[in-house]
Amino acid sequence: MKAFSKVFILMFAMIMCSCSDGSNEAMAQATMSQKLYVTIDGVTQPVTLYDNAATRELVNKLQAGDVTVTLNSSGDFEIWGALGFSLPTSNEQITTQPGDVILYNGSNICLMYGSNSWSYTRLGHIDALNESELRSFLKAGQSNISVTLSLQGATTHATSNTLVIYYSYTNKCHQIVETLTSQIDADVVRIYPADKSQQYEANGYAIGMQLLNAIKANPNSADSYPEIDPVSISLDEYDTFIIVTPLWWSQMAAILQTYLFNHGAEMAGKNVGLIVSSHSSGIDGVVADAERLIPGANWMGEALWINNANHSNRATLIENWLTDINYSAISTIIDDINNDVPARPQGIYNLNGQRLNEAPQSGIYIENGIKKIATKR
Numbered sequence: 001m002k003a004f005s006k007v008f009i010l011m012f013a014m015i016m017c018s019c020s021d022g023s024n025e026a027m028a029q030a031t032m033s034q035k036l037y038v039t040i041d042g043v044t045q046p047v048t049l050y051d052n053a054a055t056r057e058l059v060n061k062l063q064a065g066d067v068t069v070t071l072n073s074s075g076d077f078e079i080w081g082a083l084g085f086s087l088p089t090s091n092e093q094i095t096t097q098p099g100d101v102i103l104y105n106g107s108n109i110c111l112m113y114g115s116n117s118w119s120y121t122r123l124g125h126i127d128a129l130n131e132s133e134l135r136s137f138l139k140a141g142q143s144n145i146s147v148t149l150s151l152q153g154a155t156t157h158a159t160s161n162t163l164v165i166y167y168s169y170t171n172k173c174h175q176i177v178e179t180l181t182s183q184i185d186a187d188v189v190r191i192y193p194a195d196k197s198q199q200y201e202a203n204g205y206a207i208g209m210q211l212l213n214a215i216k217a218n219p220n221s222a223d224s225y226p227e228i229d230p231v232s233i234s235l236d237e238y239d240t241f242i243i244v245t246p247l248w249w250s251q252m253a254a255i256l257q258t259y260l261f262n263h264g265a266e267m268a269g270k271n272v273g274l275i276v277s278s279h280s281s282g283i284d285g286v287v288a289d290a291e292r293l294i295p296g297a298n299w300m301g302e303a304l305w306i307n308n309a310n311h312s313n314r315a316t317l318i319e320n321w322l323t324d325i326n327y328s329a330i331s332t333i334i335d336d337i338n339n340d341v342p343a344r345p346q347g348i349y350n351l352n353g354q355r356l357n358e359a360p361q362s363g364i365y366i367e368n369g370i371k372k373i374a375t376k377r
């Protein structure tokens with residue numbers, strides 16, 4: 001292996017082992033294709049839902065709109081609290097695993113970062129985070145945590161001028177994004193592969209390399225890029241983008257390449273910054289990929305390279321980089337311009353985004369960007 005050492009492979013394998021959640025038994029139950037999305041403090045994680053009466057009812061409820069609940073830590077294994085409505089139970093004695101999403105007593109939701117045995121109904125599982133990442137995402141130990149449950153995987157309306165777009169396999173980039181968003185105000189979208197069973201590190205990182213070779217052979221064909229989960233976010237609403245990507249075989253990780261192949265052109269003329277995480281390899285190849293996939297970007301200075309040796313120092317590296325690219329001046333100017341732009345689309349729309357001449361007599365519609373429910377008089 002030319003670019004990185006055997007030591008790196010061993011370390012990487014150890015990281016991957018620590019990501020295993022140990023709840024294979026639970027995941028053997030039938031699941032829904034519809035995901036639940038949990039958002040805490042601007043960070044969203046998908047939840048794979050089991051297919052049962054409780055989750056079908058939950059999905060029904062959320063179709064009428066997002067639900068925000070206030071949860072509290074308890075017993076050093078969960079955050080939990082009232083949903084505000086009841087769901088059908090199919091309780092059984094369960095020993096929870098970190099990441100489990102549980103219905104307790106029919107009307108309470110528990111998001112687990114540890115283990116507890118009780119009579120519960122399973123709702124789903126947060127797949128992407130290991131135990132320590134769950135503790136940080138779920139704010140373990142804290143009280144009054146505002147948690148939004150939604151059927152949509154990404155912010156649908158911009159709450160900032162900056163959008164951070166990232167992919168992360170072993171969560172180094174996830175940690176970088178958490179540090180970045182503690183320093184700047186930004187919306188965040190994480191890109192996920194459609195096929196979550198792939199082990200990109202297997203056989204000496206062979207799958208990662210195969211994906212990249214397919215792109216290299218035919219970079220202009222959509223068929224060359226691995227499938228990703230759909231992302232429902234409009235880039236029109238943003239003026240500045242920060243791309244955070246792992247380096248794979250000295251190139252941009254293939255999963256993020258798919259998103260940028262599909263949407264990079266929409267960033268033409270806008271400010272774009274790049275942060276690359278690698279074990280040790282230099283990032284010129286990733287910069288070249290970004291330039292190919294985002295033609296016409298207004299690049300904000302040099303890309304920031306964070307490697308394994310300085311990952312723990314990322315807060316300072318990011319702070320210095322934001323100063324170097326003059327980020328605060330860029331975002332201040334954009335704030336001023338945006339004061340003149342109506343934040344919400346005017347008019348009446350159905351949930352498919354079709355404009356209507358008048359409000360419907362029943363059902364949900366959007367008027368001037370605000371969700372409304374019509375009931376027959």
Ligand SMILES: Cc1cc2nc3c(=O)[nH]c(=O)nc-3n(C[C@H](O)[C@H](O)[C@H](O)COP(=O)(O)O)c2cc1C
Pocket residue numbers: 003004167168169170171172173174200201205207208209245246247248249250277278279280281
């Ligand atoms: C398929 C694959 C190929 C990789 N190739 C390289 C490489 O050529 N050089 C390197 O320094 N790191 C390489 N890495 C390591 C990642 O760049 C590094 O661990 C990064 O921090 C991962 O970010 P993530 O945890 O957000 O996925 C590779 C990782 C994978 C999965």
